[in-house]
Every structure is written in structure tokens, then in C-alpha cells.
Amino acid sequence: MDFNKHIQNYFLVLFSIIPLTIIIGSAVSVINILLIDLSFVIFIVYKKEFNFLKNKSIIYLFILYLYLIFNSFVSLDYSEGILRNFGFLRIIILFVAINYFFLNETFFKKVFKSWTLIILVVLIDVLIESFTGKNILGFGGEIYHKRIVSFFKDEPIVGGYLNGFYLIVIGFLFNEFKENRNFLVILLSIIFIISILLTGERSNTLKAIIGISIFFIFYKNLNIKKKVILVLTTILLIFLLVLNSNFLKVRFVFQINHLFNQSNIYFHLYDSAFEVFKKNKLLGVGNKNYRVETCKEINTNDKYICTTHPHQIYFEFLSEHGLIGTFIILSVFYKLIFSKILVTFREKNYVKIGALIYLILVFAPIIPSGAFFNNYTLTIFALNLSIFYASDKKFNIFNKN
Numbered sequence: 001m002d003f004n005k006h007i008q009n010y011f012l013v014l015f016s017i018i019p020l021t022i023i024i025g026s027a028v029s030v031i032n033i034l035l036i037d038l039s040f041v042i043f044i045v046y047k048k049e050f051n052f053l054k055n056k057s058i059i060y061l062f063i064l065y066l067y068l069i070f071n072s073f074v075s076l077d078y079s080e081g082i083l084r085n086f087g088f089l090r091i092i093i094l095f096v097a098i099n100y101f102f103l104n105e106t107f108f109k110k111v112f113k114s115w116t117l118i119i120l121v122v123l124i125d126v127l128i129e130s131f132t133g134k135n136i137l138g139f140g141g142e143i144y145h146k147r148i149v150s151f152f153k154d155e156p157i158v159g160g161y162l163n164g165f166y167l168i169v170i171g172f173l174f175n176e177f178k179e180n181r182n183f184l185v186i187l188l189s190i191i192f193i194i195s196i197l198l199t200g201e202r203s204n205t206l207k208a209i210i211g212i213s214i215f216f217i218f219y220k221n222l223n224i225k226k227k228v229i230l231v232l233t234t235i236l237l238i239f240l241l242v243l244n245s246n247f248l249k250v251r252f253v254f255q256i257n258h259l260f261n262q263s264n265i266y267f268h269l270y271d272s273a274f275e276v277f278k279k280n281k282l283l284g285v286g287n288k289n290y291r292v293e294t295c296k297e298i299n300t301n302d303k304y305i306c307t308t309h310p311h312q313i314y315f316e317f318l319s320e321h322g323l324i325g326t327f328i329i330l331s332v333f334y335k336l337i338f339s340k341i342l343v344t345f346r347e348k349n350y351v352k353i354g355a356l357i358y359l360i361l362v363f364a365p366i367i368p369s370g371a372f373f374n375n376y377t378l379t380i381f382a383l384n385l386s387i388f389y390a391s392d393k394k395f396n397i398f399n400k401n
Helices: 003-016 018-024 027-049 056-073 080-088 090-104 105-131 158-176 179-198 202-215 224-243 246-259 264-279 291-299 314-334 338-343 349-363 373-388
Strands: none
Touching: 003 018, 003 027, 003 105, 018 027, 018 105, 018 158, 018 202, 018 373, 027 373, 056 080, 056 090, 080 338, 090 105, 090 373, 105 158, 105 179, 158 179, 158 202, 158 349, 158 373, 179 202, 179 224, 179 246, 179 314, 202 224, 202 246, 202 349, 224 246, 264 291, 264 314, 291 314, 314 338, 338 349, 349 373
């Protein structure tokens, strides 16, 4: 076996276990990505391939990186966000590494088969826990009011995890299967939506329903009548499941009704974030500094809620990055993602379409969300962004044509 084959197999293992490392925990996920990054930097220096640095996508990502470094030094407490901001470099290198290796179609398919297997195991585990109260390892969500936790025994975030991968997995299977077997993938996509619903995660369920609806609108191998029937059938199944489950009724009927009540916690969180923004309009309080501001001033400002982040992406950007930072962040992601919408939806590359839909829904207004620059959220976002480019040879930053 030659040297290049050894290198390829080494990276194949590291890429293939990424979804697994996210489940195990943040530290393991970061170590795996750093291992990919450090190895790739050594590899790319050895190969002397630096033309990718001229690619516009890389330039946009480095503009964002430079802004984040600047943000560290204008933060209320630079020590809070400095590791997160400087650490964004690992996301850029991961983006480059995925583009490099996924240009090889065989490598790409091997990694995606591993990811699909891992995601299907999690999917089955969620279904088992929903029926038995315990997952296959004996974990349960008793401390989270019977919410499903699956392998994430410390946090009820498995719905968000599935939401981060199911569209690209479904897209991969549609690309791989012949048209006469597509009904199996369609069935699997419905099972994914139901599984995310069963976790009780409202925001992720809403995003999943919107996501799969958009996906099938742009799926070319179904006529309009079948698409309408498919979407309506999925919504009907969801409706019946919610009506026949006390747990889901509480999560999706009673608590959603409560969302429109001004006593709802999210109204207070958004109000708190807007207060932080009003005091720091231009530059914000700094990445990961929302808690510093709100917890410090909670006794002097009755609108503040002491918490880690505002639980909504735009309020997070405005409060922590101000108008200038929010403009830079959104401009970069407009160029990287939103400017590519029309050309992507015209194609039949369903992995790319799945990644794009996930990326768009990250920026959905009003819907509550996790902290964007948190390792868990940012890793899944970065994977989808990388796949969006790497899965299309025309978009891939190493494409020489």
C-alpha cells in the first residue's frame, strides 16, 4: 500500500467518526477536528497546494475570522470569547479539508455511508426510547420531564442532532438509489420527522417539517400531486401523533399556546437581548459575553435575564456583535450561502440541496435557537456548509476547471 493510500485511509477514519464524536461529547469532537486540521495542514504543506487560498469562499471565511479576532479585543471580557473566536480557524481548516478529500467521489461515498449508519442507529435509538422510556444503553429523560435524550444522556438535544444530519443523509440516499427504490427513502424521511417530533423539541420539529417540505418541493422525481399528498400525509401523521400523546400535547399544544402569552420566557429573553443591544449598538458586548453583561447588571436592569445567550440567532448577533458585527457576519453568510440558492435548487444534487436547506433554516427568524458559536451548533453548521461546497465539483474550492 503506497503512502497516499495510507494518508487517505487515515483521514477516512477521522472524517467517518465525526457524527460519533459529537455524540460522545464536545471535548472528543474538538480533539477529532483538531487532529483532522493539524494533519491536513501538514499534508497540504507537504503537497504544496495553496491555490485554494485564492478562492472567494476562503477569503470570505477569513474576513469573518479577522472580524472575530477584532471582536475579542472589544469585548467586555476578552477572556470569555477569545478561545471561541481564535478557535474559529479550526472551522475554516475543516471546511478546506472536507473540500479536498470529498472531491474524490469514492472517499465521499465511504464517509457518507458511515455517517448514514451512525444517524440511523441514533434514529432507531430514539424510537426505542419513545416506546420503552429507555434507550439501548439504559438512558432515559426522567430529569427532563420524560423528554427523549437517546445517547445524549446529559442534554435533550438529540432532535437538533438528527435535524443537523437527516437532510444530507436523505439527499445522499436519493442520489444513490434508483428511482424505483425512492419510496424507501421517502418513508425514511417521514420516520426522521416523526422521530424529531417524538423528542419534544419544538423548534427542531418545526424546522424539520419546513425542511422536508422544501426538500420535496425541489425533488425532481415526484410530480406535484404526489408532492402535495406526501406533505399532507406527513402533517396528518404528526397531527394524529400529537393528539394521541399527553406528552406531545403538553409540548406542542399547551406550551405553543403559551408562546403567544407575554409571560412566555422567550419574550423576556428577547427583550433582555434587545436591552443589551441598545446599550452596545455598534459593537455589542462581545462573543460569549452575553452572560457577562446580563448577570453583572441584573440587579440594576429589571429587563435583564441572566443566561448564557438569548436563544435566538439574530438577538444573539445584535447583542454580542452589534450592528457592525451583525452586518459582517450576515454579509459573509449571504455570499457563502444565500447567493447560491437559485442555482442550487435548479440542480438534482440532493446532498447539496439538503445541506442548503439546513443552512437556510439556521437563519430562520423568530424561531428559538442554540448559541451559534457554541462548539456543538457551529460544528454541525460547519459540516453542512462544507458538504454544500464539497459535494458539487463546480462549487468545490479545489476544482481546477
